[in-house]
Amino acid sequence: MEKYILLLSCMLCGAIFLGLGAYSVKKKTPMNFWSGVEVPSESISDIPAYNRAVGRLWGGYSAVWFISGLAALWRPVEATILMCVLGAVGAVVLVLVYKRIEKKYRVK
Template identity: 35%
Template sequence: MGTELMTGFIIWLAGGGLLTAVGIGAFFSKKEVGFFCNVKPLPMRDVKAYNRAVGKLFIGYGIVFAVLGLPMLAGQNSGLIVISVLGVVAESIGAMAVYILAIQKKYEKK
């Protein structure tokens, strides 16, 4: 295994670790955390439960993101990288759907 492959994989893992760290920070936050960039979060009925739900979502996202990087270790010319690319797209769409349809809907002040 080349050092380039390992370096790329370590950078990928660092991205997953960063997403997991954001989730841990959200889990313990006192104010409503936002899910989307540059969008102020709506007022929530139960801020603590909402932040825990968003934190769990980000932690799960970060772990799955890290696992999706495993095909990078197969080699430079491997077609398995398509799994990583399409997996991250599907994971991102799924996370947005969970946030909007489950988390925001459950905790939003009406």
Template identity: 30%
Template sequence: MGFIIWALAGILFIVGGIYCINSKKEVAFGFWSNSKTAPIEVKNVKAYNKALGKLWCSYGFFFILLGLPLLVDENSPLIIIPSIGVIFELIIAMAIYTINIEGKYRKK
């Protein structure tokens, strides 16, 4: 049951990424939650949204993979893998966004 909930959360990230990739809106999607500031100004909104969508899709895919140890046993010590893995995955996603995506598409 735990893996099903975990996988549904990962699928939500993937669905959000697909929405971001296929969006026809001329507004840049935000990466940071609860941000009081306006979304960043970007050079090419469509390319930025596509790159951000790919980031969210890959995050969701690896999120689901990290949850695979939840299938083993209810009281398994392998629960440490998803717990610690998600922290590292999120740090990597923030670094990719800040260095690659925001650095490439932000107006200067």
């Protein structure tokens, strides 16, 4: 039973991050990355490209959760460790990659 709870939890998290990515691609104004911090439209040189890059970023992070969820069907303990390690490392990678995206599309 635990493996199905872990599967459902991971899939739900993955779906949320994937949804964030899809929403980002469709958004007409710059997508916010940090909670509570709005990105002004005049500070981004190419808003559609910026939003696509942020969308890919969130989509890539969702893969961590989907992979961990699927791994839970066969090895729940290892999947939990995978989820914790990749989730934590992935969060750091998210910030680093976002900084590169922001630098690339920021009006100079």
